[in-house]
Amino acid sequence: MKITEVMKNRMSFSFEVFPPKTDEGVPKLLGALDELYAFKPDFISCTYGAGGSNVGRNLEVVTAIAASRNDTVAVTHFTCVGNTFDGVRKQIDDYLAAGVDHILALRGDLPEGWEGTRGDFDYATDLVTFLRREYGDKLTIAVAGSPEGHIQARSLEADIAHLKQKQDLGADYVMTQLTYDMDQFRYWIDAIRAAGVTIPVDVGVMPVLNKDACIRMCLSMNGCAIPRKLAEVISKYYNDPDGFKKAGIEYTVDQIHEYVSIGIDGLHVYALNKSEDVTTILNASGIRRR
Numbered sequence: 083m084k085i086t087e088v089m090k091n092r093m094s095f096s097f098e099v100f101p102p103k104t105d106e107g108v109p110k111l112l113g114a115l116d117e118l119y120a121f122k123p124d125f126i127s128c129t130y131g132a133g134g135s136n137v138g139r140n141l142e143v144v145t146a147i148a149a150s151r152n153d154t155v156a157v158t159h160f161t162c163v164g165n166t167f168d169g170v171r172k173q174i175d176d177y178l179a180a181g182v183d184h185i186l187a188l189r190g191d192l193p194e195g196w197e198g199t200r201g202d203f204d205y206a207t208d209l210v211t212f213l214r215r216e217y218g219d220k221l222t223i224a225v226a227g228s229p230e231g232h233i234q235a236r237s238l239e240a241d242i243a244h245l246k247q248k249q250d251l252g253a254d255y256v257m258t259q260l261t262y263d264m265d266q267f268r269y270w271i272d273a274i275r276a277a278g279v280t281i282p283v284d285v286g287v288m289p290v291l292n293k294d295a296c297i298r299m300c301l302s303m304n305g306c307a308i309p310r311k312l313a314e315v316i317s318k319y320y321n322d323p324d325g326f327k328k329a330g331i332e333y334t335v336d337q338i339h340e341y342v343s344i345g346i347d348g349l350h351v352y353a354l355n356k357s358e359d360v361t362t363i364l365n366a367s368g369i370r371r372r
């Protein structure tokens with residue numbers, strides 16, 4: 083089943099996990115996945131450590147999702163960083179052999195000190211072009227969209243033009259970068275539609291659970307705004323982790339409700355390899371129950 087077919091009929095629902103850093107982390111993640119399957123997600127995606135050593139475990143994780151006996155589609159993230167034409171062919175062939183035919187095609191976060199990807203692909207546009215040329219319709223391809231504009235983009239308009247380019251080169255749907263700024267999200271969704279981006283938009287929700295992680299996620303790489311409402315939660319519970327988590331869960335539930343009322347095509351929850359907090363959030367939001 084193609085995820086885009088689901089999105090034609092209703093809002094898709096999905097989780098994101100990341101490859102464990104150690105071999106011992108694998109069974110732990112597989113246990114968390116078993117809990118997450120109970121929510122009947124349409125897909126679970128797994129990140130791909132750009133140029134990193136945990137790329138191998140990415141294949142292990144998506145293979146496990148694809149082999150699980152339920153209707154959950156496995157989606158792998160995949161980046162340009164350090165990848166050659168031959169290397170990409172080899173890896174995509176491995177994914178397809180494992181039953182993984184959905185891919186989020188990304189440029190990738192450049193490791194510190196790198197100016198480019200040091201591979202055969204400079205941008206996600208190059209990767210989408212290559213994947214469509216080599217694999218035709220065998221792959222369902224998602225691409226990233228940044229509601230606040232990618233940190234390296236010349237302008238929001240230029241970034242949206244690149245998103246439109248990714249669609250025109252064959253992308254099937256968009257998966258968004260995290261944002262807590264709902265006014266900006268509304269502006270962006272109207273702006274991309276006005277620019278001719280017609281493919282479905284699957285929205286990423288990063289649960290607000292820990293003060294330091296929340297600040298780091300916004301500011302360390304992505305340059306995402308911390309809106310007043312979230313800033314108030316951070317200030318109020320600055321030295322109270324339990325109070326912060328409780329208020330953060332409420333914040334996340336409100337954000338999910340706001341996205342649903344806007345009318346998005348998919349909701350993608352960053353599960354952070356754990357099921358407990360996600361269960362609390364989803365039960366409170368009422369969008370999915372176990």
Ligand code: FAD
Pocket residue numbers: 128129130131132159160161186187188189190191192204205206207208226227232233234235236240241242244257258259260286
């Ligand atoms: P691109 O679309 O290539 O854009 C990068 C920059 O170049 C933008 O400023 C864009 O405007 C500009 N641009 C795009 N195309 C062109 C062009 N043809 N010519 C000139 N300029 C261009 N990173 C990882 O390393 N691993 C992951 O697993 C991962 N998962 C992610 C999941 C999601 C849902 C999202 C939104 C991001 C994820 N990232 C991941 C982060 C992502 O790799 C970074 O945000 C990266 O910096 C940009 O990736 P991109 O695909 O948006 O790049």
